[in-house]
Amino acid sequence: MDHTKILLDENDMPKQWYNILADLPVEPPLNPATREPMNPKDLEPIFAKELIKQEISSERYITIPEEVREIYKLWRPSPLYRAHRLEKALGTPAKIYYKNEGVSPAGSHKPNTAIAQAYYNMKEGTERISTETGAGQWGSALSLSCNYFGIECKVYMVRSSFYQKPYRKSLINLWGANVVPSPSPDTQFGRKILEMYPDTTGSLGIAISEAIEDAALNDNTKYALGSVLNHTCLHQTVVGLETQKQFEMTEDYPDIVIGCCGGGSNLAGVSLPYIRDNIAGKTSTRIIAVEPSACPSLTGGKFEYDFGDMAQMTPLLKMYTLGSGFIPPAIHAGGLRYHGASPIVSKLVADKFMEARAYHQVEVFDAAVTFARSEGIAPAPESSHAIKAAIDEAIKCKQTGQEKTILFNLSGHGHFDMGSYDKYFTGDLTNE
Ligand SMILES: *Cc1c(COP(=O)(O)O)cnc(C)c1O
Numbered sequence: 001m002d003h004t005k006i007l008l009d010e011n012d013m014p015k016q017w018y019n020i021l022a023d024l025p026v027e028p029p030l031n032p033a034t035r036e037p038m039n040p041k042d043l044e045p046i047f048a049k050e051l052i053k054q055e056i057s058s059e060r061y062i063t064i065p066e067e068v069r070e071i072y073k074l075w076r077p078s079p080l081y082r083a084h085r086l087e088k089a090l091g092t093p094a095k096i097y098y099k100n101e102g103v104s105p106a107g108s109h110k111p112n113t114a115i116a117q118a119y120y121n122m123k124e125g126t127e128r129i130s131t132e133t134g135a136g137q138w139g140s141a142l143s144l145s146c147n148y149f150g151i152e153c154k155v156y157m158v159r160s161s162f163y164q165k166p167y168r169k170s171l172i173n174l175w176g177a178n179v180v181p182s183p184s185p186d187t188q189f190g191r192k193i194l195e196m197y198p199d200t201t202g203s204l205g206i207a208i209s210e211a212i213e214d215a216a217l218n219d220n221t222k223y224a225l226g227s228v229l230n231h232t233c234l235h236q237t238v239v240g241l242e243t244q245k246q247f248e249m250t251e252d253y254p255d256i257v258i259g260c261c262g263g264g265s266n267l268a269g270v271s272l273p274y275i276r277d278n279i280a281g282k283t284s285t286r287i288i289a290v291e292p293s294a295c296p297s298l299t300g301g302k303f304e305y306d307f308g309d310m311a312q313m314t315p316l317l318k319m320y321t322l323g324s325g326f327i328p329p330a331i332h333a334g335g336l337r338y339h340g341a342s343p344i345v346s347k348l349v350a351d352k353f354m355e356a357r358a359y360h361q362v363e364v365f366d367a368a369v370t371f372a373r374s375e376g377i378a379p380a381p382e383s384s385h386a387i388k389a390a391i392d393e394a395i396k397c398k399q400t401g402q403e404k405t406i407l408f409n410l411s412g413h414g415h416f417d418m419g420s421y422d423k424y425f426t427g428d429l430t431n432e
Pocket of ligand 1: 261
């Protein structure tokens with residue numbers, strides 16, 4: 001039997017991120033007051049300058065700072081697995097590979113951008129960073145990263161997840177950040193929402209408004225976003241670039257690349273280097289974005305300019321959106337409960353470089369269990385959307401006798417999601 005785990009040497013970790021804006025420009029963010037393209041200067045009270053520069057850069061490759069690579073080395077290069085046992089369980093002639101981003105200290109792909117964002121903020125003298133978190137993955141990744149660079153960190157965590165995932169909060173505290181359930185009494189916007197909707201489950205849109213208000217009102221504070229923006233997709237390309245080097249060590253090359261999509265960063269990370277090669281005419285790899293039916297921005301939203309947050313404080317982004325006031329049901333894939341999707345991913349879907357599909361929560365957990373019982377890893381509910389699509393594609397291969405090679409990004413492990421698995425096994429997990 002050939003490889004189960006394809007490992008790269010530390011020194012073969014990519015030295016640059018790939019910036020797709022060089023090959024495929026996206027429409028610029030608009031100033032909400034004037035509806036004119038945003039002046040980058042206007043973002044400086046909120047974001048580190050270097051991140052604003054990367055947000056609009058058209059340089060094809062951007063060097064990963066050595067201090068960032070040093071920290072990446074704690075878990076990178078991450079392993080690429082050949083899912084022999086899953087293939088066997090499905091009886092498919094397809095070859096299934098998955099990139100395991102669950103091996104990072106925070107348990108997901110999110111530190112790939114959190115470390116970079118904390119680093120540039122440290123360089124520019126930022127003393128404190130505010131942010132929001134859904135399921136807690138981003139909050140813990142940023143807490144970890146701020147800890148390494150001596151930056152104070154305040155996390156507004158969506159209320160439904162704060163209570164569903166108490167140990168994410170503990171992890172955020174362990175690395176030294178302060179975390180509160182959102183809406184919180186700590187901001188004007190939070191107090192307003194608490195008054196209007198005391199029983200709200202919260203949403204990423206609300207938590208983003210709180211974190212931005214915090215950064216706007218405090219001089220020593222900048223804001224960080226874990227997904228959606230171009231620079232987060234840029235930083236995540238280390239994932240796809242590594243897989244390309246890893247595939248060189250096999251006889252295979254992926255016909256299909258799959259990622260789950262919340263804001264779009266892990267999907268962008270695994271797929272953009274393949275899309276680069278598609279655009280260059282070298283390959284024709286299919287790319288599939290997978291989202292929850294309960295929050296279907298790519299498959300059920302409109303492609304238009306919209307706000308990134310509920311208080312309508314962010315610049316307007318051209319993206320697939322369900323509307324900035326949309327509050328999704330409290331599904332267990334908290335990281336996929338966002339009303340919009342990254343402008344890069346949105347453009348790729350609109351221009352047909354990428355397909356999009358949606359699945360219901362219960363069928364996603366069915367797939368997660370099949371995966372856990374073959375490959376052993378307990379996947380995050382978010383990542384299980386990608387697993388479900390990979391399994392469906394592998395079953396199609398079985399029906400048609402095609403030996404396709406399928407790659408999916410296992411964006412994180414589910415060790416903090418066992419409450420959701422419990423509900424699945426007692427039959428209390430529903431589709432809404
Ligand atoms: C945050 C998160 C996601 C969704 O975010 P993207 O930006 O779409 O990648 C998916 N999987 C895991 C494990 C996450 O933590």
